Amino acid sequence: MKKLQFGYHMKLTFSDYVSNHRFSLKCVPHDTDLQKIVNMTVEVYPDNVTSEDSDAYGNITLFGYTNELHDCFGFDVKGIAVTGKEEYEKADELHKIGIFKYQTQKTKPGLRILEFYQKLDLKRFGSATDKATAIMDSLSEAFQYVQGITDMETTAEEAFTGGSGVCQDYAHIMLSLCRMERIPCRYVAGMMMGEGLSHAWVEIWDEHKWRGFDPTNHKLVGDEYIKISNGRDSTDCLVNQGIFTGNVSQMQEINVVVEEVFDEWNNRIN
Amino acid sequence: MGIISVENTDRLYWLGRYTERVYTTIKVFESRFDSMIDIDDLEYEKFCESQDIPNIYKSKEDFVARYCFSLEDENSIISNLMRAYDNAIVLREEIGSESLSYIQLAVYAMNQASLGRSPLIGLQHVTDNIAAFWGMTDDDIEESSIRNMIRVGKLVERIDLYSRLKVFPERIRKETRRLTNRIDKSTMRYDHKRMAHVNYLVQLDDLPYETLTDEIEKLVGDEL
């Protein structure tokens, strides 16, 4: 169990003023079996009307609008997460989470992933956890972490064909492979200790448990991770979605800080 | 009842304007057509000038065919009628199917008129239907602001056209008085200063037609 202090800062800068801006944000971590969020503050700027809701996957969604002209938009989320409360999240029965067995536009395999999948020869393994471990092991060898090659829109097959990408791509490829094996699995967006950016990983369903795998770092998800949202793929977990009036280019800055804190509060929070 | 969007108030106003434009231009066309029959073949040139529209016509036959019935001529009567129709078709709920049907009938009458050899007879069915439409809107629409928005559009257009045609000041004064009585009842936003200015202009002995045209066109609209 850890106590992690986190700060998630996002800023969009527009090349010119925009107005009638409507946004939906999934940037706030929610309580799960693994983590409990306390002392959280959320600031969205410029000043605007914001509502809160929880989506079909249980993710917290902040939504609202700013009508006035503005040339930047952003949020600051700060708080403390007590993590590692359990080893895994309890999962619904299989028939309820069936949707996570099926490929999406982002994870649909093409020839390259298919070929890779066949070489994996997963029949050797029994449990979903063993299969997922084998997938993660081979994937971290076959794929390289390089920034700037792929983008938000890149699919699993495109990323895999290119041979390198970021955490989102690792996650999509792993989802694609697990789903070919009929393992229910979901995309997770979150934060990790020591990272400067947001992070993404995968959870697979194994006998009523969601187990976290981080193929980017080739390790199991433990108490150094804070989950923000989960869904079928990255499109269900978009941190920021918006529409506005204005023909502009935009630049996004993200700054995530997660550090462990040790103080006398420890006992009180539990 | 009683909720109307900005867009639909705008459409009601333009529905009034375009129906009036069709109605009055047909009336004017009728009088010019008469002298084109056997007096002055080129009467249409003067007509174009008075309407401030480009004379793109090659002959009196061409003028009749295109100015009345060509959708490609953006100044034609049929083009204006279609603009009225485009506004009306999205106002069914505000004006009612019964009123709307007369615009629909005017469009059919227009298409019929284009097939015949005597345009005046055909065009008369168009003006009959427009007159019936106005009658229906007055009779059938419960919401007085809706009736008055159409009325305001109609009167603004009439003053605009009369001023371009330089008709006798007394007729313009009469229409301006009617507009002054209506405009507040429509609950539309308009430029109060301009309304006062229009009232002042029409009282002048030597009516400044061009200034009046400019002013009346800006009375209601986006620039507010």
Add this chain to the structure above:
Amino acid sequence: MTTYADIFSKKERVEDMEIYAGSGAVNEQLARYGVKFGIYKNNEFKEQLFPFDMIPRIIDKDEFTYLEKGLKQRVVALNCFINDIYGDKHIVRDGIIPEEFIYAGSGYLPQCDGIKPPKGIYAHIAGIDLVQAKDGDWYVLEDNLRIPSGASYPMIARMISRRSSPDLFTGKHVEDNRNYAAMLRRTMDHVNVGGHTVILTPGRYNAAYFEHSYLAEKTGAHLASGHELIVENDHLYFIDYSGRKERVGAVYRRISDEYLDPMTFRKDSVIGIPHIFDIYRKGNVALINAPGNGVADDKGIYYFVPKMVKYYLEEEPILQNAPTYLPYYKEDMKYVLENFDKLVLKDVAEAGGYGVVFGNKMTSEEKENFKTMLKNEPRRFIAQEVIDFLDIDIMEKHELLPRKADLRAFVLMGEEPMVWKSGLTRFSRNPDSFIVNSSQGGGFKDTWVLSQ
């Protein structure tokens, strides 16, 4: 079974109708009221009159009582199903429907999971397409639970034909169908969570714009486009021209799920309302019909509807499906391959009469290609026995001609399920065609339900 021949005298059939049809009165009236639908031809928008044939379809009182019971049962079961699918999913757990028919199709919207719409109603307005076979039996061909259209046409046709040929109605005991607007209003009011009721239209260039505006006028609801409505502080408002914000409690939306809210569905939608889905989730506005209904009117799911009736209501289904095979099941695949020539095959993803092919109309090469496709994607198709339709006469150039026709019955879920005592009868103008959709050049008839 009553046909028009039983209730009209020969004189009425031939002379009166001919006079009536020949006089052009009907078409003139339809044109007058702008009874049209829009189509795109060569990328250009055109409005077309929907050809009306004045010989009505006639349904006996007893026959309609049977249909009414069956239709209510079916739509109640479909609503149970949609609630279950976006809730506990018992029907999947209990193996009644294989999970891939839910999750691998495009009809299931994961965004709707866990939503309980106002009063628990998902399908408020259902259009159930039926056909009658030569032996008099009725079969359901399709359930339309998204935005079924067409009720306005018989509504206005009735008004017009009563006006232009009153004698035809005298002494015939026909149920009045001009109450559709009132039924629709009750249905909308039943789920309204407080505020105005609006009909949301994609605009005048939509094929069914006439219907949107006509229903708005007749129900007294406000016709609105997406940009006239705005979400603020968890509620939906209509912005009046004076700047006043009027709360909206129910939206009868005539735009499809994917365009409804660019923040949840298609991001490029310019006809939707941003964040309407979020406040709908919170129960602050009723959407009619609810998003996500596509999961229940998919051609693949159709096969399972009689099973739903048994599963949820523990009743025997009153209405039957056309005999349908799912190549997904091995024994059905075998049957389909062996009896290919007598079957009609339908692509489950297509609608509006598209993606429908008849086994016996293919060349042998086409057949082989199709069979290969079928084996590769067994879930994509359903196969049905070709029903021997009972033809209905239409009047064309002073002649009575038999044509294929279907019936779209409208079931409305208000406080109680209600079946409209009429319906849209669509016919194919081409004598060889079984496809009656208006988008493919068909016409329509009024549907008379007899009251005694």
